Amino acid sequence: MTPEQLADRVLSWYAAHGRDLPWRHTRDPYAILVSEVMLQQTQVDRVIERWTAWLERWPTAADLAAATRADVIAAWQGLGYNRRAVALHEAARMLAEQGIPQDQAGWRALPGVGPYTAAAICALALDHDVVPIDVNVQRILERALGATTIEPPTGKGHDLTQALFDVGATLCLARIPRCEACPLASDCPSRGQRYEPQRKQSRFEGSRRQARGQLLDRLRQAPIRFVDCDAEIAALLIKDGLAERRGSMLTLPQ
DNA sequence: ATCCTGTGGC
DNA sequence: GCCACGGGAT
Secondary structure, eight states: OOHHHHHHHHHHHHHHHOOOOGGGGOOOHHHHHHHHHHHTTSOHHHHHHHHHHHHHHOOSHHHHHHSOHHHHHHHTTTSOOTHHHHHHHHHHHHHHHHOOOOSHHHHHTSTTOOHHHHHHHHHHTSOOSOOOOOHHHHHHHHHHHSOSOOOOOTTOHHHHHHHHHHHHHHTSOSSSOOGGGOTTGGGOTTTTOOOOOOOOOOOOTTOHHHHHHHHHHHHHHOOEEGGGSOHHHHHHHHHTTSOEEETTEEESOO
């Protein structure tokens, strides 16, 4: 199968079976940025309501830039990878001050925006003909083409990106793909194959990760006396901009 | 127990 | 290149 055929079939499938997600109703770069940062390592179902509420509370980059960091961190509760909240807040300040970047390099200059997110924003908000490669898109391309990138047909970068996300999320699953429903199956060399998990995740119970999360949750409720917390864990939060020491107290920043 | 639309620090 | 970074769902 050629890349052109793949794009064709995925786009046809998407027209009939694509998901209707709230951030697909906007082209506002700030709103797309919020969705992409939330979606980094976080599943769609958990992001939908949080994105909607976030955009209601802070509709523009200037609105988010004007918020306190403490409020932004508090609003991130439950989304995980809390550094993203600090990065997004700082990114909003840069957007409010410097305007909207028009290319991937410009977006890469924002904290929390790496190669994937920069490409995604350019494809989805700026309508550039690029396809961001995340693990899901990479999986589809490797299985179907033996390739790691794809050049979208002119004018189709935006739709092909959304279409590949949906194929990856609903059909070309990591372990057990649903080839019987996949528009690529008839010409996919990997059709019918199963895959073993390769990633082993360390235990969460009793981990430093858990301790971090618990301390941050306490800070979200109220400042605490420094002596009442594990200094090593507090130092980790401070290093990431998630907490600060004020006298004898540990608080959310600002 | 395993999965999940990455980024940044070293 | 390797590692830390959350938390919910299944």
